[in-house]
Amino acid sequence: MTDEPLTADRILDAAEEVLRRFGPSKTTVVDVARALDVSHGTIYRHFPNKAALRDAVAERWLARVSAPLEAIAAEKGPADDRLRRWLQALAWAKRRKVLDDPELFATYHALAEQARGVVDAHVEALIGQLARIIQDGMAAGIFTVTDARAAARAVFDATMRFHHPAHSAQWQDPGIDEAFEEVLQMVLAALAGRHPD
Amino acid sequence: MTDEPLTADRILDAAEEVLRRFGPSKTTVVDVARALDVSHGTIYRHFPNKAALRDAVAERWLARVSAPLEAIAAEKGPADDRLRRWLQALAWAKRRKVLDDPELFATYHALAEQARGVVDAHVEALIGQLARIIQDGMAAGIFTVTDARAAARAVFDATMRFHHPAHSAQWQDPGIDEAFEEVLQMVLAALAGRHPD
Known part of the structure; x- marks a missing residue:
């Protein structure tokens, strides 16, 4: 002791x-x-029981993912640039976790599957960050969407292949960066109301 | 006998x-x-060995998914309408398979994980169908993208939450249809070069 x-x-x-x-x-x-x-x-x-301890572990682990993203959401620069960096940061953070320590990643993935409430709150927080960036872009006139929250949800869903642990086995595929860039261009084009670059 | x-x-x-x-x-x-x-x-x-038999089973199973989609790709109507119906048909076919017989779906999912070559060819065929629809939309002037194949890949990736078996546990969530519609609108907007409806 x-x-x-x-x-x-x-x-x-x-x-x-x-x-x-x-x-x-x-x-x-x-x-x-x-x-x-x-x-x-x-x-x-x-911690009153095992579930509370498990949830607290999952929460702290997920907070390590969301904290650096919160910083990007809170910045004041151009919204399209922040959206790109936010999505890249999310994808890269997940990818680094898998590559650095695949066994620990699998452990946390299994843990998170049991702590659904914590994961749901985490996803809602991430979508809230995205919505703030999109809102800034709407205020600046570079995004033409009308519902920031719905758009944020769609952006999160549309990029799932690159940040959801279920797809981690493909994150080292040679075409993955190009595929991410294509989806990112599609998302930015849809938000801006113009054709993809 | x-x-x-x-x-x-x-x-x-x-x-x-x-x-x-x-x-x-x-x-x-x-x-x-x-x-x-x-x-x-x-x-x-x-079938010269077990792997060949396994691959043939997986191939026939996946062909049952892709054949009705091929019919939509081969139609002559407006490309945006066909793209919507194609994506819905893919998502609904997968969802029906999960709901009708979850155990069989899990069996085939496990089988497909071992038959990567067959799955890759299936995905390439699906992306080829999407590319033909997008190409038609480009020819008709309703889609403003320039690379049909790259756009098809991005559409497939962006809708993964709704057709990849790894996400099947969420396919009965109450918000899933709305989420699908949001992503579909985003995809159509990006292809057309206008803001989402």
Whole structure:
């Protein structure tokens, strides 16, 4: 037992380590408590049950994806440029996670499948960021769509091949960057109301 | 043993039945031969090995998806209307397969994952159909894109959420039809070079 106070963040660090070792289905709160050398009652003071701990781990993991994207959404530059960079950043962040540590990515993907509420909130947050960029483009007159939220949803759906983990096996295909660029051009053209470059 | 001649089609019928019962990983050529009451050597005269039989089953299954779409691609009506009907037909065919018999769909999905060459050829054929529709729209002046093949690829990728089996768990979500319509509008707008309706 260390003298450091047992914060929620330290519990999540330990839970990540244990998940990595045992996988989502075999990890128990007792395993996490053992890794921290505390009683499982101590964990339950921070997270009332295993599902709450699992959701908190998934939430922190997804926040690492959405935080840098939030920065792009909050910028003030041209909306088309920000939209492009936002979509690239999302696709590249996912791709880097898969390539850097495929096993950990698979673990988190399995975890996220169980934490549907957390994933749904994450997707809504991402679509909210996209909607703000599109709204800025509408205000500046470079996007001619009328419903920023609906357009954001469509942009998110239309680029799914490049950011949804179910397609990660194709993210190293030779044509993937070109395919992404084609879809991006299509999306930008539709938002602007002009033909694709 | 029946008196019917043993055609490739009858072997494929039997292979489908056996696959349905045992799943792709447990099905052997011997199982298929047993179901037909012939020796496995008889099967090998039509399909040189298990992979060839597996690929032929996958190919016939995928042909049932692409044949009705081919009919839409070959029509002569307005290209935007045909593009909409083609994409709807693809999405609905996949959705019907999942809802009618989820277990069989999962079996074929697993089978297709092993028959990558067959799946790639199927996707290329579908993109070829889309390209012909887009080409017609370009000739008629309603689509302003310049590269029909690249546009077809982008349309296929952008609608992946609605036809790729990896997303089948979401095909019964209440918002799915609206989401499809939004992406369809975006695609049509981009092809036409105007803002989405």
